[in-house]
Amino acid sequence: MTDQQEIRHGPAAREVDRPAPNEGRLERAIAAQVRRLRQASGRTLAELAAAAGISKPMLSKIENAQTSCSLTTLARLADALDVPVTSLFRGADTEREAVYTPAGSGARIVARGTRVGHDYTLLGALRGPHKRMEAHLVTLTERSEEFPLFQHPGTELIYMLEGEMVYSHGESSYPMRPGDALQLDGEGVHGPQELITLPIRFLSVVAYGEIPSGD
Incomplete structure (x- = not known):
């Protein structure tokens, strides 16, 4: 292997392949919300999948943040869970700052x-x-x-x-x-x-x- 090849396949190449810090944030947020809402409704994976008109394996992938589902699929899940589709995105936003000052501690x-x-x-x-x-x-x-x-x-x-x-x-x-x-x-x-x-x-x-x- 030549020096030029070593440079091409060395640290610089690994830097390019490194995932972005927020990659997968949306999928993880949707996964957590769908799982929480499904469990709160007392339904199994199979029951919710049938109600939403999607396959059980697909719902499993969604709940495990293993796929990026379409807006159509999200709308079906929201309808099946009887919630606004926007509720499935909770937690996807970046953290916001808050300052809490208990009484007398300012x-x-x-x-x-x-x-x-x-x-x-x-x-x-x-x-x-x-x-x-x-x-x-x-x-x-x-x-x-x-x-x-x-x-x-x-x-x-x-x-x-x-x-x-x-x-x-x-x-x-x-x-x-x-x-x-x-x-x-x-x-x-x-x-x-x-x-x-x-x-x-x-x-x-x-x-x-x-x-x-x-x-």
Whole structure:
């Protein structure tokens, strides 16, 4: 065997033949759903195959992710199982991020206003390739002649939980009481203007737009 042949049949060739990381994901998801639904209905392979008008060996291959069945076959299986055909695809999507913060476990953040009785608790930050969201529980316990103002990208939702205050955004002012909500453009200068009834607690959720990737 020549050196050229060794290169052609060596690691480079094996790299080409390597399966993609997500290969077979759809087949495995369909297999799990069909098997689960069939077992929940109390039917055997033969019974479901007959109801769907397909062979028992074909159904066995589907439940073992050994074949890619047609949409027609999937529709027949969905009809036989009395479920929407879309339910057979559950679990085929890529995993999605979620952030869970139990009560009292949010991180305390030192920010502008902390020294004048503003407490910021991070309830979670959801970050992805095209989006980001951050949620804070803000507690105001002291009055002050000056309050910090904020300006940031994205859109912010403020939902009042306790107390009463006046909140400013740009040239406008809004009275905020429990149950009131204010959505604002974060690029506009905003922040508490007057604290009327203490303590004040409100939920602040900032949803950032698409974050451009670096070069």
